[in-house]
Amino acid sequence: MPSEKILSEKQEKVAKLTELLNNAAAGVLVDYRGITVEEDTKLRKELREAGVNYFVEKNTMLRFAMENAGLSELTKVLEGTTAIALSNDDQTAPARILGKFSEGCNDERFFLKAGFIGKDLYNEAGVKALSKIPSRDVLLAQLVGSLQGPIQKLAATLQAVVDKENGAA
Numbered sequence: 682m683p684s685e686k687i688l689s690e691k692q693e694k695v696a697k698l699t700e701l702l703n704n705a706a707a708g709v710l711v712d713y714r715g716i717t718v719e720e721d722t723k724l725r726k727e728l729r730e731a732g733v734n735y736f737v738e739k740n741t742m743l744r745f746a747m748e749n750a751g752l753s754e755l756t757k758v759l760e761g762t763t764a765i766a767l768s769n770d771d772q773t774a775p776a777r778i779l780g781k782f783s784e785g786c787n788d789e790r791f792f793l794k795a796g797f798i799g800k801d802l803y804n805e806a807g808v809k810a811l812s813k814i815p816s817r818d819v820l821l822a823q824l825v826g827s828l829q830g831p832i833q834k835l836a837a838t839l840q841a842v843v844d845k846e847n848g849a850a
Contacts, residue, residue, distance in 0.1 A: 691742070698738065698746030705767040707798045709775040709808055710755065711783070713737070714762045715790030724782050728766060731774045735766040754802050758794040772798045773814045780812020 683691070702708065713721070728735040740759040747755050766775035776796055783791050796808040803811060 694742055695745045695749065698742060699749040701734070701767055702746055702750035702752060704769055706769055707772040707775055707796065708765055708767045709779050709796035710743075710758055710794040711764050711766070711779055712761055712792050712794055713764045713790075716786065720782075720786075720791075724778075727778055727782075728775070731768070731778060732770055733766050733768045733775050733778065735764060735775075737762070737764045751800060752797055752802065755795050755797065763794070773811055776808050776811035777814065780809055 716724075725735055740763055743763060743765065744756045744759050747753060747759075766779055768774045776793075779793060783793055786792075793805050793808045793812075795805060796803045796811065798811070
């Protein structure tokens, strides 16, 4: 039986994890066994630059925190080594970065387990599908680009009408 001090420390840790999960816009659980320190350092740097909080936590602590946060369905994947990536802003950043990294690991050294966006839960296949979605900035650039073409054609047509009328006068 753990002492009161250890038990209260664990309860505080679960409360902090629960708060992180509740505040997160999205999260992804991965199995990281077998990746090198160099690969892990590079991955952590990329996640940090994208504003994603990535850390390793004991499965039992995550299990309690996920149940408290209403993500109890995700507890089914909490076996073996588990790391979690949480983003408070970008809903696709954890899946996009970790999905790209897992594709680079063609073996079973690193793989996606599950994830969530808000209260929507995704299995491994769902997280892989999310990882293919471009970032918000890229999507906005694509939208602007697709709107820009018709507007340029309209401006050119109007200019041609004005030039024709000026030439006729």
